[in-house]
Amino acid sequence: MRTLCASTLIGEFFIIGFAGLVAMKDPDLSTSTVWLVSGIAMVMCVLLCGMVTRPGGVALGWALQIALVASGVFVPTMYFMGAVFGALWWASVHFGRKVDEAKARFAAQAQSSSSTADAA
Numbered sequence: 193m194r195t196l197c198a199s200t201l202i203g204e205f206f207i208i209g210f211a212g213l214v215a216m217k218d219p220d221l222s223t224s225t226v227w228l229v230s231g232i233a234m235v236m237c238v239l240l241c242g243m244v245t246r247p248g249g250v251a252l253g254w255a256l257q258i259a260l261v262a263s264g265v266f267v268p269t270m271y272f273m274g275a276v277f278g279a280l281w282w283a284s285v286h287f288g289r290k291v292d293e294a295k296a297r298f299a300a301q302a303q304s305s306s307s308t309a310d311a312a
Contacts, residue, residue, distance in 0.1 A: 193288025197253065198241040200284045204260065204277050205237040211267045218266065233259065250285055257281050 212230030216223055236256055243249040261274030 193285065193292050194245050196284035196288040196291075197244040197250075197281070200277065200280045201237045201241050201244075201253070201256075203280070204256070205234050207273055207277065208233045208237065208260070211263060211270055211273070214267050214269070221266065253281055253285070 208230055212226050215221055215226045215230070218226075233256070236252075240249060240253055240256065244253060257274065257278040260277055261271060264271030264274060
């Protein structure tokens with residue numbers, strides 16, 4: 193799960209940076225505010241890459257997805273991009289867990305096979 197989720201988060205890191213560049217063109221937003229918010233979100237993406245398997249890591253990832261969609265208020269394209277990355281986040285968590293379960297099953301099978309072979 194960690195690899196899939198981290199890949200999604202790194203993609204979001206770049207999307208947030210590009211959205212910050214687009215938001216800078218809005219005359220109602222100050223450059224410092226745009227980069228403060230974008231910077232915090234980008235750092236959050238990187239930190240979550242390491243935290244995704246810890247308790248609360250996936251929940252924080254969902255909070256980031258919601259914030260990404262909500263950023264569509266300032267950059268309308270982010271409604272679409274937020275939805276796309278929300279779907280990617282769901283797929284990363286869902287299929288990542290399935291892969292982790294399959295790996296654990298295969299490891300247990302291999303362990304029991306080697307134990308049986310050693311007993312014979």
